[in-house]
Amino acid sequence: MKKRLIASALVLIIALVTALPTFAAPITAPGSGSATLTYSVGSTYSISIPESISLEKVGNIVSGSGTLCVASGTLIDYGQELTVKVSGANTDPVNGFRLKNGDNNEFLNYDLKYGSAQNEINTAVTANDTEILAVAAGTVNEVNCYLSYTVTSDITVAGTFSDILTFTIGLGNA
């Protein structure tokens, strides 16, 4: 008697377990089920900026160069672009970019130019907040922007002249 009871209980349990999937997802027609998969990827990027404006006199020309680089692996939302603008701490509306001599009011004007290759640095930047680079979404490789600085003023005072550049990096619609 006891064995029969145990056997009946086991059969009942097996029957219930087997029936469970039927209640979980009623199939109305073959192939009509659906599922939504979501995977969010946040924008991420890394950029490297030149440390300083380094100048050297070769012949009669005082000049220097630098490179701004957007590292590979940049991820930007579709339809957006990453832009880089440049501003100088001593830029003047009339004279453009300038190097300053310490705390004195002595300045040297310089030409700031940029380009996408070292032998094509020919686009002049004349005012602060000028866009020098735009990287579109989907760009996977490293992107470089080459900069050159050339002093255009006559040097009449000895001393150390410098300028600090601020690179403004933002994401916006392409």
Next chain:
Amino acid sequence: MNKTAKTVIITLLACVLVFGGVLVGMNWGRWFGDKPVAQSGDRLDLDPDAGEYVAPDPVEQQDDGNIAIPGWGSITIPANQTEVTVDFPNPEANAGKYYLTFELRLKDTGEVLYKSGLVEPGLHIQHITLSRPLQAGTYTAVIHIQPYKMDEAQTPTNNADMETELIVV
């Protein structure tokens, strides 16, 4: 000549020789050394080392090095709280070269919400205290990143303003 006289003469000769040797040694350079050309006489002579100016070979422009700056698409923080979690890293690529400081400010008003001290390369700032809590909404923020050289002077370098969305939920 007796023995005493001989001894006196030999002693005197020895003294003269020693004194003479010392005198010659002390003045050797002055008497027999090379005299500067320009001072060989009472008047200045032309310096044979002088010549036409020859420009040195231009030194190859050295790359001063670049500073790695992190970027953010957006930053999400909780509303009405001043203690919030973020991630402001100084990349390993700056090791041995640059500290970074981070200043979080609202773009429209310029209000500074947070300013860090120097962050060493490879380290992160993850818990910050805002100057005031923000209400829920989306703000345009600027993270001003100022690098400093890792030398005694800690000279500030070129810097970056990273514009980002500050999402407050």
